[in-house]
Amino acid sequence: MKKTALPKVAYFCMEYGLHTDFKLYAGGLGILAGDYLKISKELNLPLIGIGILWKQGYVEQFIENNGFLYDAYHNYKYDFLKDTGIKVKVRIRNHDVYCKVWMVDCFNNAPLYLLDTDIPENEDRWITGQLYGWFNEERVAQEMVLGIGGIKALRSLGLKVDVYHFNEGHAVFAALELIREKMEYKSMDFKKAWKETIKEIVFTTHTPVIEGNESHSLELLMYMGANNGLTIEQMSEIGGVPFNMTIAGLRLSRAANAVSKLHGKTANKMWKHIKKRAPIISITNGIDRKTWVDKRIETAYLKGEKLLQTHNILKKELIEFIYKRTGIILNEEKLLIGSSRRIVPYKRNDLIFTDEKIIGGYLDSGKIQIVLSGKGHPLDDAGKKILENIIILTKKYPNSVVFLENYDMTIGKFLTRGSDVWLNTPRRPKEACGTSGMKAAMNGVLNLSILDGWWAEACIDGINGWQFGNGFESNKIEKLDKNDVDSLYDVLTKKVLPLYYTDKSKWEAMMKESIKTTYDKFSADRMIMEYYDLMY
């Protein structure tokens, strides 16, 4: 940690998962940002968050009786928002759009300032309507509110900032406002203003999946006014053609990072061809223990007590929770595998069901019980297909395959503390980091995962959990999937099941190792200190 006064940081993010019912989050990015603000407050660091007050949050997703997915949206109202009395104006599509600025600090979090366009002055009240709900014009408008509006809010609030941290590419238009300020008020030319702005920005990239790196046509950005006074040539110099938000982030920042060691390698390979960009280092994500680790298991661990008894209480609570949600009663004596994540093909949420000749018998006998959760993007048909397949399996094995609809922080909490095993099946190296496995690990829930994201640096195979797939990578999806599913069945039937059913004391020893090897290393404390030391 630097000895001099710490730099003041403004952290920009599209989503924040601060509380299960404060619906400003969709998934991992938001959970990370929420944890970041909490740990920042706990450590008394000079950091504030900038985000958007989403009127309808992210999609709510339910399963109808016929097995089909049903998307729902609600208008949310929160009574804990503080009115800053400030409104800023962003010029979007040649209209003035007013953004009201709210402040939230009631979740033991660093102050979070939220922009909101749902006020009577606006025709475009719906810009801050749905998180990731729309594409193209709507998405660009949202990103202009976050970026350009965010900088203007900081100015109106009179908050001094030394470092602007763009958490993912959504915020890069903020840099165009920083450039504009310098050109307008300090008479710098574009090149000089860009160079000076770079000194103030750091950038975190979050996805090794190419489609996850959003880009927009330059014509669209010019039409929307996202260029913020820059010419089309200047815009293409920053973000390329089409304008890629990640490339822009890399060219607008002095330092950039990926979110695990393996992701750092992947990201450097992915963006190797991009000239004049920030170097990409690795800072592995971490989690806020206060939010995610059950106090009882944590206390038992810290006191050096036995863990299984406490674990069984947590498992019972999960089984009770599942009963309340679904009417299904799972068996507390039998192995319970949990797995919840965004439903998208590369995560292979249904990989474990690939060969029913192998897995079917265990499901029939109840020797393996699997509880899954997750949302598919409303517009992703491949994801919805996976979910529909899972729903069919819940009907075929009603007492051992369960799906919890409408995944949120509450489900995440119950599952990552009450399961026996935490299953993670992404196609390596597509998982940037993953944090649900950390939550599980610190609760003594043993990870059974592909060596991807954080697990590639945490796994001590057979000691603190298990890996499967042996780190194999291939562009041939069928070959990769075959390798991984064979390996999964091998580890599951030869290592996990025998241990669970015949050697509880070794199981308990692994639980202890799981907590011991992750407790500090994957905590948000360690993470944010690395950001202060290496990035800010």
Ligand SMILES: *Cc1c(COP(=O)(O)O)cnc(C)c1O
């Ligand atoms: C922890 C968490 C995530 C992120 O977990 P991954 O391992 O990255 O999938 C996403 N959504 C919720 C609700 C969570 O609690």
